[in-house]
Amino acid sequence: MDEIDRRIINALQTGFPISERPYLEAAQALGLSERELLERLETLLQEQTLSRFGPLYDAEAMGGALTLAAMRVPEERFEEVAGIVNGFQEVAHNYARRHTLNMWFVLATETPEQLRDTLDEIERRTGLTVYDMPKITEYFVGLKLEA
Amino acid sequence: MLDARDFELLAAIQLGLPISPRPYRDIGLALGMTETEVIARLTVLKRIGLIKRLGVIVKHRQLGYRANAMIVWNIPDAFVKEIGRRISQAPFVTLCYQRPRTLEWPYNLYCMIHGKDRDTVLQQLEQLGADCNLDRFDRQILFSRRCFKQRGALYRTPEPAAPAELAHG
Secondary structure (H helix, E strand, O other), rough: HHHHHHHHHHHHHOOOOOOOOOOHHHHHHOOOHHHHHHHHHHHHHHHEEEEEEEEEEEOOOOOEEEEEEEEEOHHHHHHHHHHHOOOOOOOOEEEOOOOOOOOEEEEOOOOOOHHHHHHHHHHHOOOOOOOEEEEOOOOOOOOOOOO | OHHHHHHHHHHOOOOOOOOOOOOOHHHHHHHOOOOOHHHHHHHHHHHOOEEEEEEEEEEOOOOOOOOOEEEOOOOOOHHHHHHHHHHHHHEEEEEEEEEEOOOEOOOOEEEEEEEOOOHHHHHHHHHHHHHOOOOOOOOEEEEEEEEEEEOOEEEEEOOOOEEEEOOOO
16 A cells, blocks of 8 residues: 555545546546546455445444444453354454453344344353443544544 | 435445446446436435445554554533533544443443554543543543454345444454
């Protein structure tokens, strides 16, 4: 990844035109040719620097449900429990964190009822308490990570 | 209101836009829509917020963001909305949520700071504490140790599936 790739990533995290020639417009704003922008995006996707070039949906507006859940997993059972949790397709992210609550994961399901069922099933299969921490309010953040 | 064709369109682009000079025409060809219709529908979907944004979705760890902290505070209910709003305005804060307390976990305000090194994140946190007068509240800092799994959550819309993604760790 070079300086131009960084500029592309930084600029196109905040928006992409919805117009007939969106890559041309975006390229012009960056001082690049349309062809160069297309080629570089292709490469960044192939190298998996980008997970996607496209839309980020509002999952809840689409009818889906999300929650954040945490567990206190005994160190000696960590790998086993991570395997169980990750095996659920509803688990979108799972992170180990430094705390007594040491496993934190995000669940995403098509309906709110499925969330509850999945949390219950994780408790049943692991024998551990799952703390459900659904969001009450999401504060607007212009999520952008400088490349 | 949204109709079936909007959902078809959302499903068609969920994993990405074509990397080609006329991407909206190409999408339309696959769906039997004109380029004009695709552009008009996407403009509305974006305006109403169903599409939060359009563009590059990065893998933050690939970009070197490995010092990622979730910070949780116990803020009195009367102040939590105001403080949440202020925290979310800091340029280095990447997510900010109010969540319910539980008996064992008294924290009700969560934010993420994604950083490339731990010292920078801790400095930013200190600055946040000073700017938002947070030092009087109990808090915990949870750096991520390992990422086991990270993918865009795939949603089945009436037709299949829309990704939503949160950079949590």
